[in-house]
Amino acid sequence: MKQIAMVMAAALLVGACGKKEPEAPPAKDQADRLSSTESLFRGVRLYHEHCAQCHGPEAQGHPDWRNPQVAAAPPLNGTGNEWKRRKQDMLAIIHIGAKRNGEPVMPAWNGRLSDQDIEDIIAWFQALWPPDVYDRWRKANAQSTLPKG
Numbered sequence: 332m333k334q335i336a337m338v339m340a341a342a343l344l345v346g347a348c349g350k351k352e353p354e355a356p357p358a359k360d361q362a363d364r365l366s367s368t369e370s371l372f373r374g375v376r377l378y379h380e381h382c383a384q385c386h387g388p389e390a391q392g393h394p395d396w397r398n399p400q401v402a403a404a405p406p407l408n409g410t411g412n413e414w415k416r417r418k419q420d421m422l423a424i425i426h427i428g429a430k431r432n433g434e435p436v437m438p439a440w441n442g443r444l445s446d447q448d449i450e451d452i453i454a455w456f457q458a459l460w461p462p463d464v465y466d467r468w469r470k471a472n473a474q475s476t477l478p479k480g
Contacts, residue, residue: 366454374455377448381440382407390456402436409460414468418453425449 366374379388385404386392392406405411413421426449428439440449457465 366458370451370454371458373448374451377444378452378455381444382452390459402431404437407456409464414460414464415471417472421453422449425452
């Protein structure tokens with residue numbers, strides 16, 4: 332909850348600031364991480380409504396998530412393996428759900444959450460990722476989208 336409060340407080344401060352000084356454009360490396368305050372607020376609300384029961388209120392995951400004998404939700408806060416997934420893979424898992432050994436371990440959210448809802452949820456949990464984790468994810472995604480030749 333502490334991280335959630337920090338993200339929301341930062342978003343409020345940025346959004347509430349009426350007097351702005353000229354600012355430099357965001358660094359190219361961070362440009363795709365920037366999300367609107369509205370998107371982050373929607374993302375945290377939707378996450379708590381649909382995802383927190385399994386992934387934890389602070390996206391910390393279930394304590395047994397690494398145990399192959401247990402179907403437990405992994406952390407989404409940058410401390411697990413989620414950052415190793417391409418964005419299109421994250422979207423697909425949320426849309427179609429996940430199975431382990433043919434058994435469903437995560438429900439499909441397609442038809443229950445809109446594409447924008449899913450984008451907002453991903454934006455929110457990625458906002459929890461430490462900068463070095465996000466940077467590794469961004470670089471890996473940039474390489475995975477380059478044309479092979």
